[in-house]
Amino acid sequence: MQEIDYYGYRGLVKEKLMKINARVGDRIRVVNVDKVFEGRLMPREALYGDRPFVVIKLDNGYNIGVRVTDTTIIEKIGSFEKAVPAPSKPLVQKSDLPRVIMLSTGGTIVSKVDYETGAVKPALSTEELLEWIPEIANIAYVEAKEILRIFSEDMAPRLWSKIAEEAYKHMIDGYDGIVIAHGTDTMGYTAAALAFAIRNKRVPIVLVGAQRSSDRPSTDSAFNLTAAFLTAAKAPFAESVVVMHGETGDAYALAHRGTKVRKMHTSRRDAFQSINERPLAIVYPREGKIKVVNKIIEHRDKSKEPILKNRFDEKVILLKVYPGIDPEIIEVLIDKGYHGIVLEGTGLGHTPQWLIPTIKRAVEEGIAVVMTSQCLFGRIDMYVYSTGRKLLTAGVIPGEDMLPETAYVKLSWILGYTRDLKEVRKLMLSNIAGEINYRLTVNLYPRWPL
Amino acid sequence: MQEIDYYGYRGLVKEKLMKINARVGDRIRVVNVDKVFEGRLMPREALYGDRPFVVIKLDNGYNIGVRVTDTTIIEKIGSFEKAVPAPSKPLVQKSDLPRVIMLSTGGTIVSKVDYETGAVKPALSTEELLEWIPEIANIAYVEAKEILRIFSEDMAPRLWSKIAEEAYKHMIDGYDGIVIAHGTDTMGYTAAALAFAIRNKRVPIVLVGAQRSSDRPSTDSAFNLTAAFLTAAKAPFAESVVVMHGETGDAYALAHRGTKVRKMHTSRRDAFQSINERPLAIVYPREGKIKVVNKIIEHRDKSKEPILKNRFDEKVILLKVYPGIDPEIIEVLIDKGYHGIVLEGTGLGHTPQWLIPTIKRAVEEGIAVVMTSQCLFGRIDMYVYSTGRKLLTAGVIPGEDMLPETAYVKLSWILGYTRDLKEVRKLMLSNIAGEINYRLTVNLYPRWPL
Numbered sequence: 004m005q006e007i008d009y010y011g012y013r014g015l016v017k018e019k020l021m022k023i024n025a026r027v028g029d030r031i032r033v034v035n036v037d038k039v040f041e042g043r044l045m046p047r048e049a050l051y052g053d054r055p056f057v058v059i060k061l062d063n064g065y066n067i068g069v070r071v072t073d074t075t076i077i078e079k080i081g082s083f084e085k086a087v088p089a090p091s092k093p094l095v096q097k098s099d100l101p102r103v104i105m106l107s108t109g110g111t112i113v114s115k116v117d118y119e120t121g122a123v124k125p126a127l128s129t130e131e132l133l134e135w136i137p138e139i140a141n142i143a144y145v146e147a148k149e150i151l152r153i154f155s156e157d158m159a160p161r162l163w164s165k166i167a168e169e170a171y172k173h174m175i176d177g178y179d180g181i182v183i184a185h186g187t188d189t190m191g192y193t194a195a196a197l198a199f200a201i202r203n204k205r206v207p208i209v210l211v212g213a214q215r216s217s218d219r220p221s222t223d224s225a226f227n228l229t230a231a232f233l234t235a236a237k238a239p240f241a242e243s244v245v246v247m248h249g250e251t252g253d254a255y256a257l258a259h260r261g262t263k264v265r266k267m268h269t270s271r272r273d274a275f276q277s278i279n280e281r282p283l284a285i286v287y288p289r290e291g292k293i294k295v296v297n298k299i300i301e302h303r304d305k306s307k308e309p310i311l312k313n314r315f316d317e318k319v320i321l322l323k324v325y326p327g328i329d330p331e332i333i334e335v336l337i338d339k340g341y342h343g344i345v346l347e348g349t350g351l352g353h354t355p356q357w358l359i360p361t362i363k364r365a366v367e368e369g370i371a372v373v374m375t376s377q378c379l380f381g382r383i384d385m386y387v388y389s390t391g392r393k394l395l396t397a398g399v400i401p402g403e404d405m406l407p408e409t410a411y412v413k414l415s416w417i418l419g420y421t422r423d424l425k426e427v428r429k430l431m432l433s434n435i436a437g438e439i440n441y442r443l444t445v446n447l448y449p450r451w452p453l
Numbered sequence: 454m455q456e457i458d459y460y461g462y463r464g465l466v467k468e469k470l471m472k473i474n475a476r477v478g479d480r481i482r483v484v485n486v487d488k489v490f491e492g493r494l495m496p497r498e499a500l501y502g503d504r505p506f507v508v509i510k511l512d513n514g515y516n517i518g519v520r521v522t523d524t525t526i527i528e529k530i531g532s533f534e535k536a537v538p539a540p541s542k543p544l545v546q547k548s549d550l551p552r553v554i555m556l557s558t559g560g561t562i563v564s565k566v567d568y569e570t571g572a573v574k575p576a577l578s579t580e581e582l583l584e585w586i587p588e589i590a591n592i593a594y595v596e597a598k599e600i601l602r603i604f605s606e607d608m609a610p611r612l613w614s615k616i617a618e619e620a621y622k623h624m625i626d627g628y629d630g631i632v633i634a635h636g637t638d639t640m641g642y643t644a645a646a647l648a649f650a651i652r653n654k655r656v657p658i659v660l661v662g663a664q665r666s667s668d669r670p671s672t673d674s675a676f677n678l679t680a681a682f683l684t685a686a687k688a689p690f691a692e693s694v695v696v697m698h699g700e701t702g703d704a705y706a707l708a709h710r711g712t713k714v715r716k717m718h719t720s721r722r723d724a725f726q727s728i729n730e731r732p733l734a735i736v737y738p739r740e741g742k743i744k745v746v747n748k749i750i751e752h753r754d755k756s757k758e759p760i761l762k763n764r765f766d767e768k769v770i771l772l773k774v775y776p777g778i779d780p781e782i783i784e785v786l787i788d789k790g791y792h793g794i795v796l797e798g799t800g801l802g803h804t805p806q807w808l809i810p811t812i813k814r815a816v817e818e819g820i821a822v823v824m825t826s827q828c829l830f831g832r833i834d835m836y837v838y839s840t841g842r843k844l845l846t847a848g849v850i851p852g853e854d855m856l857p858e859t860a861y862v863k864l865s866w867i868l869g870y871t872r873d874l875k876e877v878r879k880l881m882l883s884n885i886a887g888e889i890n891y892r893l894t895v896n897l898y899p900r901w902p903l
Contacts, residue, residue, distance in 0.1 A: 154803075154806075154838065154839075154840055155799075155800075156774075156798075156799050156800065156803035156804060156805055156806075156840055157805045157806050157807070157840075158776040158805075159776050159777040159805070160776065160777045161777075162776075163776075186800075187800060188799035188800035188803055189775075189776050189799055192775065192776050193776075249903075266799075266800065266827075266828050267828055267829065267830055267898075268828050268830040268831040268895075268898060269800060269801045269802075269826050269828045269830070269831030269832055269833065269834065270801065270831050270832070270834070270895065271830075271831065271895060271898060273898075274828065274830075274831075276901050277901070281902070281903075282903070285903065296903065315777075317777050317779075319777075320778075320779075320782070321773055321775045322773070323771055323772070323773045323797065323857075325639075325642065325771045325858065325861055326608040326609050326610065326612075326613075326639050326642050326643075327609040327610045327611075327765075327767050327769075327865075328770075329767075329770075331789065332770070332785075335782075335785050339781065339785075347773065348606075349605075349606050349638035349639055349716075350605075350606065350636075350637060350638035350716065350719060351719050351720065352719075353604075353606035353638055354606060355606055355607045355608075355609070356604075356606075356607050357607070376719050377716075378716050378717055378718050378719045378724065379717065380717050380718040380719070380721075380724075381718040381719030381720050381721065381724075382719055382720070383719065384719065384720070388604065389604075390604055390606050390607075407773075408775065411775055415777075445718075445720065445721060446902070447902060448717075448718060448721060448723075448902075449899035449900055449901040449902065450899055450900050450902075451726050451727070451899040452731075452896070452897060452898075452899065452900075453699075453731075453732070453735065453746065
């Protein structure tokens with residue numbers, strides 16, 4: 004039978020902690036022959052629970068693992084309750100500042116480790132937010148509301164609908180900007196969804212996340228949130244954007260167009276980058292400045308009448324093409340009643356020849372098939388090679404320079420309103436929310452280090 | 454009934470060309486009221502066949518379309534045969550140079566428009582190659598052999614086996630380097646396949662392609678081929694590499710490790726880039742120089758005994774994860790008897806929670822499930838968030854910093870030899886051909902233009 008964890012600890016460490024009834028957040032002292040450490044007891048990742056280390060948070064904020072042997076002495080020198088700081092004086096907000104509401108959906112950005120349970124707890128209320136980052140009270144009149152509490156990997160089209168509805172409601176209510184706190188895994192998809200689902204926006208919708216949680220010294224939460232509030236309050240554009248670190252330091256953030264942004268790194272702070280498009284703006288949260296760097300923006304205008312179109316069809320697949328792909332996979336999608344397929348093809352927009360008859364059958368059955376490229380950078384051009392021309396003849400809709408992820412969101416959105424393939428084609432080929440860049444994008448290619 | 458094309462032309466243009474019995478490659482004069490053009494008749498893309506233009510290649514090498522109206526006069530002023538240049542003196546090769554063989558598989562790199570048929574024809578023979586790019590005779594004693602004639606989008610695991618067998622045979626035969634001419638669409642996949650399929654290489658295997666065909670003024674064929682022959686003849690490493698333009702000019706090419714390279718742009722000459730790894734070398738074809746820039750290389754050594762392990766399992770899928778993905782898709786793969794699934798997950802290596810029970814079932818049924826990230830850059834770390842830990846518990850193998858495409862090739866290769874999941878896991882987590890970079894890769898991130 005598997006041993007039951009004690010805050011993730013097992014074996015010797017668990018035994019020693021239980022003996023002194025230490026709870027996570029308690030101040031403890033760990034005495035070894037050579038060294039003594041003091042700090043707050045932290046929970047242990049269950050996967051590491053068998054390793055003979057106890058994790059404590061030192062007063063300088065860093066977590067360390069201290070080796071525990073039979074001779075190690077662990078003492079409790081302070082309890083969790085005593086460590087809670089006295090509540091600070093409530094901050095008085097300035098009512099003449101732009102009104103910005105943060106709708107939180109979950110994710111690292113709103114997570115703080117709860118020392119009581121060891122669990123990660125979303126920080127939600129306006130008070131908590133202002134206590135955490137008081138400087139945003141100088142940027143905007145701040146409110147916060149929790150609308151979801153999920154990891155962003157659990158995001159789904161029906162939740163895009165809900166977020167869009169909330170954002171729309173608050174836009175109509177007269178807010179000057181909306182911040183959406185979101186996990187980073189799928190933030191690009193949601194940014195694209197909000198770009199399509201609210202037409203004729205009055206004010207910006209700013210998605211923001213964090214790559215490192217707020218209990219880590221390298222956290223980017225406060226910097227990103229400040230940049231996001233600044234963008235929501237003051238940016239001249241009324242688009243769905245992602246605002247995140249622009250480089251690894253704290254010099255600036257970037258505001259990326261929601262339909263052109265992609266998470267390009269698993270862990271770097273500047274993971275989000277624009278593809279085939281310039282960022283809309285460089286955001287300097289410390290200086291309170293926004294420098295617009297893209298000539299084409301949809302302008303902020305509170306007299307506009309936003310329109311909510313937040314239906315998304317869930318019977319759409321994003322399918323990557325690779326050598327040896329079996330047509331059977333597409334056959335199955337046809338049989339299962341899918342409505343749309345976004346192919347992430349090779350090069351200029353190709354699939355193996357042997358897939359084309361099945362793709363043709365899919366189109367004949369009324370399924371919208373859209374071509375994008377796994378190269379990510381550059382534009383689909385299906386006229387150059389015969390494979391591309393055959394795919395066009397089979398009825399495939401070329402996805403221009405759209406990101407595969409954005410094409411997926413867009414097709415799901417279009418199919419929420421029409422399944423007429425002519426209409427779907429027309430809409431897929433129209434630039435609705437900046438997802439197609441007709442200008443020359445070939446120079447918008449990053450430079451690799453040598 | 455559909456009209457039959459005349460070299461792709463239809464309607465008025467076809468009529469006028471047939472009247473003078475003009476064949477593609479013939480020299481023609483097109484006389485309009487305002488202007489006269491002379492050049493060689495070119496074939497027309499069938500999709501444009503109805504447009505009233507005739508395409509000619511001017512003497513400066515550019516192709517133009519000249520409008521044809523009822524009053525346009527088209528004259529034939531020279532026939533194709535007369536234009537053929539006198540055969541040049543056969544070039545005498547230097548037998549003291551390294552022996553390099555080019556195995557061509559097809560693709561733009563070996564394509565020249567055949568003016569007789571209008572078709573694109575692979576240039577294959579040693580003589581044709583040397584006539585086209587005489588300077589490579591100063592680099593190597595050159596031979597050429599056609600082993601396949603396909604577009605690279607039609608590449609498949611069983612063809613990787615064939616290419617590997619040919620490359621192995623010629624390595625054993627004592628060649629000093631092997632060039633594989635390949636279409637660019639799936640060249641990265643084949644480069645990875647050859648990295649795994651021949652163990653203990655003696656000499657380099659250099660994949661090379663072209664982004665622009667050799668009848669276009671902007672062609673990169675000759676530059677890339679020269680760089681590839683130079684690398685095959687002289688590079689100090691014995692790895693499977695991709696050699697292509699390093700930037701848009703003709704200053705240098707880059708040799709990328711086959712397991713770490715990816716086509717990142719649909720059309721730029723420098724589309725191929727290393728991900729999470731430095732290139733192995735900068736190649737200067739004009740100066741005949743190779744500058745190695747990666748400290749870790751597998752060295753060229755003709756005393757080594759290469760081992761051919763060229764089995765690939767075709768029952769493997771590369772599956773991209775996206776918001777709303779239906780577990781049903783994985784259920785189907787289980788039921789269809791798939792042996793391996795490479796997930797292109799979100800962020801550090803996640804899927805939606807609702808996928809986990811199905812993934813667990815897949816593993817229980819003996820299917821190897823490997824996690825990679827759609828971010829491309831950075832490393833999988835499934836210990837940070839609970840979703841990752843749950844996926845690990847379900848039996849998912851974390852793909853480190855491997856490219857999704859490389860993980861797909863590697864899993865297909867491993868499953869060609871064993872379906873024992875413990876063994877598969879061990880091999881997937883071992884660095885076999887440079888596909889895993891254990892060093893810090895966080896700084897190998899390109900810089901986006903601002």
